[in-house]
Amino acid sequence: MGRGPSIEARKNAVDAQRGKIFTKIIREIGVAARAGGGDPAGNPRLRAAIDKGLSVNMSKDVIERAIKKATGELEGVEYEQIRYEGYAPGGVAVIVDCLTDNRVRTVADVRHAFGKFGGNLGTEGSVAFMFRKLGVLSYGPGADEDRITEAAIEAGADDVVIYPEDGAIDVVTSPEAFNDVKDAMVAAGLAPEIAEVTMRADNDVAVGGDTAQQVAKLLAWLQELDDVQDVYSNAESGDW
Template structure:
């Protein structure tokens, strides 16, 4: 009977994954600071990126160093935002948001991923119209629905969605109202498990069988690319996607 990975091997894999997450967050902090200034109190995008870093236990000195590089106090790499759009198998729409210091490398990596798993890249705007940008505060199953709903309405949230399959709850906001709603929920003692401004599809596309497996592999491959920050899709994947 074979042995599983050693403790050291598992730790190394975990450290590598943590390093990837840190790299993506540092890029996000850098771009937000360059665009809106290095003060998180007056830069909601920066505040959100820093909160994300702290949520992943990123050391504060790592965050400070990223801020100093972005604001010119330390020498650093400049990243630009670039978006790619395309279709995965089964007609699934995919948006790939990147931060890169080399567009040629990034587009080649993204195009390779689409081709490898049976998809194809589209032109700018070819699928983005199917998605809406919004703030999402997610609460785990078992959270107090009544308290969350009351606080969300009081804070000016757009909607509260309770998922009947597990009882989890999403509070939805306009992007520019996200920070205020999040602060109000926290002040009410309601800490979301995940809080982010993201993109959600207007309608999901159900895919099954081999198509679902190819879509799952494509999305995972894209998310693992160093230059990719976020991947959005309208795929509704069944359990067989991960078979």
């Protein structure tokens, strides 16, 4: 039986993944600050990006540097927001949100990924109409359903979704109310495990077997691309 990777190799892999996450968040902080100003109190998108950075132990110095580069206090690179839409195998709709300093490189990488795993890149608007932008605060199995539901309603959430199979709970908000609802839930002693503004499909597409594996590989490949910030799909599968 062969030996697994060394401790050093595993540490290097973890460090590399952490670096990739940091890069994506720093780009998001920069674009948010450039678009809406460097004060998170008046820029909900920037505040959400900062919270995401703090959640992965990004230092405040790194965050402040990213904001200063975006607002012109320090020299930095300007990134462009681009959204690509397409289909994975099985008719699964996919949205790929990118931040890039080289549009030609990014579209080539995204198109290659779709082609490699049996999908195809579509035109603007070809699948976006199937998704809604919303805020989601997620609580794991065993969460206090009554307390969360009561606090969420009082905070102005749009919906509370309870998953009977394991007791997990999602509190759903509009993007505009996300920060206020999150603050209220935290103040009530109900900090979510995950809190994000995301895209969710109105209807999921069930896939299985080899098709599900191809879809999973495509989504994972896209997530690993340096210029890709977020990947959304309407795939529903028990095979991954």
